[in-house]
Amino acid sequence: MNNFKHFILILAAFIATACTDSNKAYVRKAVRIMDKEGLFAEGPQWDTAKAEALAAAPATLEEAHRVVEAALKVAGGKHSFLQDAATVTQNATSEDWPAPQVSFQDDGIAIIKLPPFSGNSEEGVKYANAVLDALPADAPLKGAVIDLRDNRGGNMYPMIAAVHRFISDEEVIRFRTRKRTQWVMLDNAVQIAGIARQPHIDCPVAVLTDEWTGSSGEVVLISFRGLEGVRVFGVPTAGYASSNKPFPMPDGSSLVLTTGCDVARTGEAFCDDPIAPDVSTETPLEDALAWLRSL
Numbered sequence: 001m002n003n004f005k006h007f008i009l010i011l012a013a014f015i016a017t018a019c020t021d022s023n024k025a026y027v028r029k030a031v032r033i034m035d036k037e038g039l040f041a042e043g044p045q046w047d048t049a050k051a052e053a054l055a056a057a058p059a060t061l062e063e064a065h066r067v068v069e070a071a072l073k074v075a076g077g078k079h080s081f082l083q084d085a086a087t088v089t090q091n092a093t094s095e096d097w098p099a100p101q102v103s104f105q106d107d108g109i110a111i112i113k114l115p116p117f118s119g120n121s122e123e124g125v126k127y128a129n130a131v132l133d134a135l136p137a138d139a140p141l142k143g144a145v146i147d148l149r150d151n152r153g154g155n156m157y158p159m160i161a162a163v164h165r166f167i168s169d170e171e172v173i174r175f176r177t178r179k180r181t182q183w184v185m186l187d188n189a190v191q192i193a194g195i196a197r198q199p200h201i202d203c204p205v206a207v208l209t210d211e212w213t214g215s216s217g218e219v220v221l222i223s224f225r226g227l228e229g230v231r232v233f234g235v236p237t238a239g240y241a242s243s244n245k246p247f248p249m250p251d252g253s254s255l256v257l258t259t260g261c262d263v264a265r266t267g268e269a270f271c272d273d274p275i276a277p278d279v280s281t282e283t284p285l286e287d288a289l290a291w292l293r294s295l
Contacts (some may be wrong), residue, residue: 025062027053030068030255033247034239038075039258039271049074061251069257076258077272079215079240085252097123102134108142109292110135111285114162114220118154125194128161132198135165141201143292145285146220147208149234153215160186161193161225165201172223174242174263181263204229204295206288209277214238218275219262225267231291233284236274254288 031053034041041050053071059062065082072080101113117127135141144166151159160172164186172184190197207224209232218241224230241262247255261271281287 003013003201016098023058023061024056026061026064026250027058027067030249032288033255034257035069037139037177037245037247037257037259038080039242039260040077041075042178046074052258055097065253067249068103072255072257076244077242079258079272082257083256085253093096097107097127099127100128102131105289107272108140109145109289110141110143111145111147113120113147114151114159114217116150116152116154117158121194124155124158124161124244127158128193128195131162132165132195133203142202143204143206143295144201144225145206145208145292146274147182148213148217149208149210149284150212151214151217151220152212152238153217153240156216156219157189157193159190159216159220161195163220164190164195165198166200167223168200168227169265173219173265175219175260176263176269178261182260204231204292206230207232208284208288209234209237209275211235211274212238214240215242215244218270218291221271221273221275222262225264225268231288232277233279233281233288233291234277235280235282236276239272240272241270241275242272250270257288 022245031050035050040046049071051068056067058067069082072082075116097117097119098115100115103111105111112131119127146163167186170186172186172189174184175182187197205224207221207230209221213221214237218237221237222230222241242258243260243262244256245259249255261269263269279287
């Protein structure tokens with residue numbers, strides 16, 4: 001019996017060591033990704049956070065997650081997070097995402113409500129076409145209101161594709177990482193969304209924002225920045241104007257890391273700071289319509 005108990009103790013110690021090694025390997029993998037790709041993974045603050053993460057000896061996977069999350073906030077800032085395996089699986093399956101809504105005023109002003117979106121490719125096409133199919137083929141518009149209030153982000157490409165007819169410049173946005181700058185052009189964005197490019201609609205555009213406009217919602221906002229005949233109404237955005245990249249982890253979770261800041265065609269760089277509107281107002285739709293009707 002004593003030999004059996006001794007064997008059990010040895011086996012338990014072996015399992016505990018193996019689990020600790022596995023959890024440390026999880027942390028090391030996450031740190032390697034952050035060290036290579038994280039927008040803020042350089043300098044003394046990151047050196048300290050990196051050393052603390054690598055020195056940790058998490059006894060459980062949950063502890064390893066907490067170690068990684070602490071390092072993430074340094075390497076990627078507030079827009080980075082660890083997405084659990086269940087959420088990753090849920091986002092990969094089909095869901096009923098709210099479709100954009102398009103309505104028209106009697107004087108020919110289109111009001112386009114763009115909700116957040118994180119569905120699959122097929123749903124992304126439906127999302128974009130919900131706007132494109134509603135727009136008149138030939139009849140001119142007096143103006144358009146693009147309502148980004150409560151748009152907390154998701155996949156930017158269906159959103160850009162949905163309103164691409166109002167974007168008059170081929171350059172949409174740039175993403176600047178620690179090492180390089182990537183340009184996103186209109187043709188490319190529409191193609192990625194699975195949509196056929198459609199003719200430009202030449203009319204003034206009002207964009208509406210609120211404190212919940214974030215991430216890809218802010219990308220859509222930035223895609224109109226610097227264009228002639230565009231004015232933004234509302235309150236400052238959420239301040240998540242940065243590009244994220246998901247990295248799969250061994251337990252099925254995903255390391256969602258901020259790898260770059262958003263740069264407008266004007267050269268302005270945005271990241272963790274809210275983007276102020278041109279017109280600060282608590283009645284953005286009413287003020288936007290009044291502006292469009294005054295032109």
